[in-house]
Amino acid sequence: MINFTLTMDVSFDFSSKVVLISGGTGALGRTLVKKFIASGAVTISSFLNEKEAKKLKIENPKVELTKLDMLNEGQLLKTIPQLKRQFGTINILVNVVGGYLGGRTIIDLSETDWDAMMNLNLKSAFLITKHIIPLMKSGNGGNIVHISSRTGLKSEGGDSAYAASKAGLIRFVESAAQEFKEFNININCILPTLIDTDANRKAIPNGDFSKWLSAEDLANVILFLCSSGGRVINGSAIPTYGLS
Numbered sequence: 031m032i033n034f035t036l037t038m039d040v041s042f043d044f045s046s047k048v049v050l051i052s053g054g055t056g057a058l059g060r061t062l063v064k065k066f067i068a069s070g071a072v073t074i075s076s077f078l079n080e081k082e083a084k085k086l087k088i089e090n091p092k093v094e095l096t097k098l099d100m101l102n103e104g105q106l107l108k109t110i111p112q113l114k115r116q117f118g119t120i121n122i123l124v125n126v127v128g129g130y131l132g133g134r135t136i137i138d139l140s141e142t143d144w145d146a147m148m149n150l151n152l153k154s155a156f157l158i159t160k161h162i163i164p165l166m167k168s169g170n171g172g173n174i175v176h177i178s179s180r181t182g183l184k185s186e187g188g189d190s191a192y193a194a195s196k197a198g199l200i201r202f203v204e205s206a207a208q209e210f211k212e213f214n215i216n217i218n219c220i221l222p223t224l225i226d227t228d229a230n231r232k233a234i235p236n237g238d239f240s241k242w243l244s245a246e247d248l249a250n251v252i253l254f255l256c257s258s259g260g261r262v263i264n265g266s267a268i269p270t271y272g273l274s
């Protein structure tokens with residue numbers, strides 16, 4: 031009889047690295063925080079919600095927290111230099127900020143809905159990339175991973191704003207990777223399908239959870255992309271839906 035291990039236990043060594051996880055208080059973000067700390071990295075998570083930040087600190091006493099709205103360029107202009115003063119540099123950025131809006135036809139979609147998706151999934155990626163790159167350029171380079179979605183490749187309908195924002199993120203990553211490859215900065219994104227999170231289980235109680243992605247598996251891919259093993263991968267949208 032064959033025994034399958036549902037989630038691989040993969041270990042990495044990031045002991046000389048400083049990592050910023052934007053959105054580290056979310057479902058995937060929390061797993062990334064735990065794994066980067068376990069790999070020895072100085073791990074900083076941004077947050078908006080104080081209660082979620084407190085929970086994250088209790089679960090991971092070593093996490094460094096910074097309150098930062100990724101849609102507010104003024105806050106980024108203040109906070110990134112502060113982080114540089116405190117930690118010396120940032121070697122790795124994993125931008126987990128994002129959200130979903132579906133089940134709505136284009137006719138029913140408001141201008142506010144459209145703008146909210148573009149801001150949350152696309153503008154946030156542009157702003158944090160813009161303000162982290164100078165820090166990486168002045169150091170020894172770095173790694174950036176954004177979270178797009180398989181829906182950014184192919185939509186099933188009812189999610190036009192989400193799909194367009196995640197598709198835009200794939201092209202943004204390609205463009206940014208070309209612009210900064212000479213500075214030893216790798217920029218990629220991953221393309222998850224449904225992740226097995228509490229929020230998704232609540233929203234889709236009758237779903238087949240066994241087909242959903244584990245945050246742990248996605249985190250392994252992200253840590254690999256940020257490791258020296260992933261150095262030849264740049265400007266890519268990595269399919270992470272192979273099991274669904």
Ligand SMILES: NC(=O)c1ccc[n+]([C@@H]2O[C@H](COP(=O)([O-])OP(=O)(O)OC[C@H]3O[C@@H](n4cnc5c(N)ncnc54)[C@H](OP(=O)(O)O)[C@@H]3O)[C@@H](O)[C@H]2O)c1
Pocket residue numbers: 052053054055056057058059076077078079080082098099100101126127128129130150177178179180221222223224225226227230
């Ligand atoms: N969940 C899925 O099934 C799925 C599937 C495909 C792709 N994705 C993508 O994967 C990523 C992570 O998903 P998730 O389910 O882990 O999301 P999540 O649990 O909703 O977490 C989102 C995170 O983004 C933060 N955030 C939201 N707006 C922000 C802003 N303006 N400034 C700073 N931080 C902000 C939240 O912070 P606070 O908690 O402090 O508000 C939270 O930490 C997202 O990009 C999502 O689109 C998810």
